[in-house]
Amino acid sequence: MNPVMLITGAGRGIGAATAQLAARQGYTVVVNYLRDHRAAEGVVSAIREAGGQAIAAQADVASEDGIRGLFAIVDAELGRLDVLVNNAGVVDVNCRVEDMDFERVERMMRINVAGPMICAREAVKRMSTRRGGSGGAIVNVSSVAARLGGPDEYVDYAASKGAVDSLTRGLAREVAGEGIRVNAVRPGVIRTAIHASADNANKVDVAGQRIPLGRIGEPEEIASAIMWLIGSEFSTGSIIDVDGGV
């Protein structure tokens, strides 16, 4: 049976690109999404038409019930889990910290921090050799914002990704002796719909000029880094910047 990879937020963008690449490399992929059923089914269909295996799984990873339900689908339909990619994440409209309300920050932390942390909990329960599992790998999708801080745009988002980096380093050491490697990729500006969701659609047009390599990145370039980390058997607790040199 193929190894199984669960990718949160894989209906579009970086998650969808990772799903396609993973399927080409022989994984059965669980394409998690929140609302856009049609997009997720599109990713699954494209994978199947190319000869790969995938299923779509709706779940809100900002809720514990949603996460439990998602892993229950993996257990029932596939019966194993080898890789978790904690990819689902959101940004918000540009806002200085002095103008942020509590609800904004709480939402950001639920989706971008609590979600990956509790998904990692469920993955470790299934993968840990200490619990009878066969080991595995987790890749967290952080952001270059964790390093830059997101001033005048979204310090809350940057802080949530800083937490993802700490999760990566801490969990990597916690489960290193249990057959599980935990790494992260920190993308720079990547051509996805996330910027429109932040009312910042033209970010992709102007950002390229400020990036040393002179352009923004493509989702497939992050997918390659994620797959490299999954395959790099001497890497754990590593955080790789893929950001055009910012």
Ligand code: NAP
């Ligand atoms: P995107 O195009 O906006 O796609 C986000 C995906 O996540 C969608 O499939 C969406 O599902 C899903 N999602 C959102 N909230 C969810 C929830 N609560 N539960 C389950 N799924 C949820 O995003 P992207 O640009 O590919 O970003 C992916 C990751 O990369 C994020 O963690 C982001 O912070 C990080 N990142 C992105 C960039 C960039 O420039 N794009 C840069 C640095 C880091 P629906 O389609 O069903 O709504």
